[in-house]
Amino acid sequence: MALGEFQMIDRLLKPLAAGCPGALGLTDDAALLAQQPGTQLVLAKDAIVEAVHFRKEDPPGTVAQKLLRQNLSDLAAMGAEPVGYLTAFGLRRDLPEGWLEAFVAGLAEDQARFGIHLLGGDTVSTRGPLFFSLTVLGRVPAGAALTRAGAKPGDLVCVSGTLGDSALGLAVLEGRIAAPADSAAYLAGRYRVPEPRLALGQALRGLASACLDVSDGLLGDLGHILATSGSGGELGALVRAGDLPLSPAAATLPGALEAALTGGDDYELLFTLPPRHRDRLAELPVPVAVIGEIRSGGGTEVLDSAGALLTLSGRSWTHF
């Protein structure tokens, strides 16, 4: 980037910090944030790289929003409220006219939506793929944060929203599967602009025994809960394939079950719930499905509607 371009970025980014005194108008070396007694700060940081985490053809505004939202989803998984964020941009000189403006406009739109501000960051030049890193800050009442540790045998395995949409959306965008136009648009939207389940995460404080967001895929992420809550294979889980929540758009497509079990990037909350709290599920701000339960040992088993064990054969889940 030429110097003039960096000044342009400066002009683009300063409005994102407006209204937030601690950002100091982005003029200083660091941002200042008041501490709130009785709370803990929650911090998450993600990075994305062009052609790895987003496609050159993706609208720049949605690339920005997905980066911000996947970080907000990390806050949601801890039961935290968002406070602000910092960014680092790695930019090439050959960035198409308007690309960065659209990227920043996506951030501006989501800032307003989630009630947060840019606190600071850095812009650097690269000769390689574009990259972006984002650090998000949130707050949670002291001691109330949800973590991956705490699941117990007998706890219900629950998931918000629907699963597999994002993986199917990517498959549609890449032309690997075909879908009717309205389904394709819905699924691509779920891939590009996931919804961080912030209100749900906050509602789960004091209820869920363990929680995370589905980023690697349901079975992988459930494995993270089992590994962090138990140790040495002490915990296992049963998952009922017939109870996995699928969107109408996903349900009719080939590979929907596989996408729901192992597709990533859904950013739904996967949590475990002591059975005594089952009645509370109806009060939650988003639909939640009970898809299985935690048990002692035995890894994770997936059962079909008749209770028969499904196994992964190549890329499909089938009966033995």
Next chain:
Amino acid sequence: MALGEFQMIDRLLKPLAAGCPGALGLTDDAALLAQQPGTQLVLAKDAIVEAVHFRKEDPPGTVAQKLLRQNLSDLAAMGAEPVGYLTAFGLRRDLPEGWLEAFVAGLAEDQARFGIHLLGGDTVSTRGPLFFSLTVLGRVPAGAALTRAGAKPGDLVCVSGTLGDSALGLAVLEGRIAAPADSAAYLAGRYRVPEPRLALGQALRGLASACLDVSDGLLGDLGHILATSGSGGELGALVRAGDLPLSPAAATLPGALEAALTGGDDYELLFTLPPRHRDRLAELPVPVAVIGEIRSGGGTEVLDSAGALLTLSGRSWTHF
């Protein structure tokens, strides 16, 4: 990076979080940090890119330490104490054997030195230049942070340590200038592993009227103070070239004056001091030179030892 390599990174990074309960052993989506009443949080974020901010030949441990230290220097400039940091690594598959181990060993060494821990982060793959982003967190008593705003006409312009070493060190490493072996080693060390002036920054709380760290170069950074403290060219500064602090290694080299005035990456603190505090300079934990003063308007002027104006001609500062 293959999955096995990411697991290796995981093994390398988890020890950096050991001993810090809020890092949750890096198992969770986010880190938790207790808030301390009566303090403000200070946050800075920088990114570095291979072949732009560091050289392929640089020892990986010092690349890591420079990244951490330039962020710690941002805390120093605000008068803050360091608390912890998050990182994002953008790595290629072809990383030489041992490179990452050495990078992480550099972080481990500096963590111990500065009393901080890794709180979280992200590791992603790239096909382009390596990149690293680091977010550092610090604390400052509420209302006590130093900023770039606050310099007034008559304030002394002060700088810690010595100037120009880093730019000369880079010139030596790149073979652009020659220096005796011991000078070359000293200057290269100043370029590769700068010293964040944390104790000085904390000592300047309540004393300095404005402060930042010299990263762009003395004159550019002084310009940042003038622009943030004044508005519309309201403030200017006089700088006495003969009072610029030069290391013995730098003083004998060609271009030392230019490096001191415009070389970046020194990470010394540049601050303004109301003249009534002049006596306090002797109490500070590092040597500080008074190099000029703030005045009303007139931009920044550089004077030689006889009081004659120096001007930039090509790449040299000379008399008219």
